[in-house]
Amino acid sequence: MIDVRLIRSDPDAVKSALGRRGEDLTPIERVIELDRRQRDLTRERDEIRHQVKALSKEVGGLRKAGETERAEALQAESRALGEREAALAAEADARAEEVRQILLFVPNLPSPDAPDGASEGDNPVLRQGGPDPDNYAEHQQVPHWETGETLGILDFERGVKLAGSMFVAYRGMGATVARALCQLALDRNADLYEEVRPPSLVRTEIMVGTGQLPKFQEDAYHLERDDLWAVPTAEVPLTSLYRDEILDEADLPMRFMAYSPCFRREAGSAGRDTRGLLRVHEFDKVELLALTTPVQAPDLQAEIMDRAEALVGELGLSHRVIDICTGDMGIAHHRSWDLEVWSPGVGQWLEASSVSWLSDYQARRANLRYRPAGAKGTELLHTLNGSGLAVPRVLAALLEVHRREDGSVALPEPLHPYLRGATEIALPA
């Protein structure tokens, strides 16, 4: 949520920032009006409340002194004020709730450093690494779904039988490598990041806190009986770990990593990039996340990206980092970079990680605060997150880039410690 006080004090700045995202600004106008009304009502209510409190004190004194008649007169007066107060309070609460409902759908303000643009096509490439995407041999340009089925490691048909389209069963070395990728990612980041294994199901308010709800309800799996949501990413529970708590500045930044399954209904993307592992309803991911002060945030964003980038580099994949433009950013994002890996078999860059700085947007929703050292009061945290490694697309690229002429797949050396001695995915006998 963006700051209603900023909307109040500098509406033009808010509007121009949201304008860069191509947002409709009428909700902001509405908020300004409702907020003004709400504050007027609240002020009036507070004044009446003050009078009621003063009167009831007086009543207490009079009762003790035995002046029943005087006391009853004041009680009548107070009762009348009480009715007025209740009416004002109800009005004020209604206005405040309206403001909240609007603000829940208003996206974050983009960083001044985020590039302007209307859509995906406007995202500048920041840098590129790994093998040249144009130099892949013919035997590497075979889509992973073909290789995966030939090698018996990706069972799409049976995945569908079990759970429907866009669900996969990994088998044999497929399952082993998928798990190895997660372990590798966790081990590579364990120097600074605390490993957490959070719940995969969370309450509604947790999803609201990170921005998934209410706007993107259709994208999430919901367990009706228990009113719990399947997490679309470990970002959701990790961000909320310190919800409603006040941290000490000395403890910041806090860094966490978590392996988790991720569940996404992919409601808006039917039929788009859905072959093979490109888009699935359930996948495994290692997420990196940081809670910081505003000053620390940019460094942590760079750090998380460096780590994600290093990992795909180690795996021998062609990769690049793109700077997400204002028109393509997620609702909660302040600044966002995507790490993409080249898939020679599909002939596409695949989004493998999105490293985002959410400024105080999630912190305000989730009530994440810290106490600045040596100062009174509290400040909102900044939150940052990014995939350390997401299995399906990295595995897809891996199965293509490391495919040999005979159809087997060589597995990059960093994975070897996790493969029970194997170094390749061999052809079936």
Place this chain on the structure above:
RNA sequence: GGAGGGAUGGCAGAGCGGACGAUUGCGGCAGCCUUGAAAGCUGCUGGGCCCCUCGUGGGUCCCGCGGGUUCGAAUCCCGCUCCCUCCGCCA
């Protein structure tokens, strides 16, 4: 799933209708004392919202959450949630 008990500030724990945003202890911060530290002593020490003459200023709300009773609620009543203990079931 069944039966009981409970939810108060960073923590522990009082208060059970009238000056209680809350006694006290611990912890934390500052000062005194000390060569330094400890001990001791003194003071300070929650959060949200709003207002102004921007001040060690003022008002209001928050004792799990939501309602109710009352002139007045942390205290009484109702509903909900969560936690704990025991039983049942279970990886």
